Amino acid sequence: MMSGSFPFKILFWVLCILQCMPNITFGCVPEERIALMHTQSSLMKSNSEVPSSWGQSDDCCSWESVTCNDDSTRVSGLHLFGIHEGGPWNLNLEIFSPFHELLLLDLSWNMLSGLQNIDALRGLTKLRNLDLSGNIYEDDDIMGSLGKFTSLEVINLAMNNMSGTLKNTAFGNLKNLRELHLRQIS
Structure with missing residues (x-):
């Protein structure tokens, strides 16, 4: 005969195990959520329209324009196209350096006139x-x-x-390059 406390013992052990695993997150990685909030602040300072869902929940993987890896809940894509409608502006790319699992960065149609510190993206291997x-x-x-x-x-x-x-030397290290889009319509 099982005692009535058996389910509580299982629950107790499950809670103990979960408490001993501090690196597990539900939603997105905390440092990436913080980086997205810094990104939001930086974009707002430039009069850019950041999606209203940003910051509404702790799960940044559910935020508009953010894609996460299915298995690791790390940010894998930032789709920031057309968020800036004002005049030309410069963007400091250092705001994206915390996203180590980033596969796609879309900054299209934003009136960017300069990219400050493009080397900041080199950490995005x-x-x-x-x-x-x-x-x-x-x-x-x-x-x-x-x-x-x-x-x-x-x-x-x-x-x-x-x-x-285009200088040929520019392509020397781009061994994985499959597509280069340079089309210009005048």
């Missing part, structure tokens, strides 16, 4: 897709800068008013 299309970034050597990101498979620089010649 899993970044596969970078979309900077539809901005007004006119740096002729952007490929030289992006050439340092060996994990990139897709780079979209279309509609950026770029001109000039």
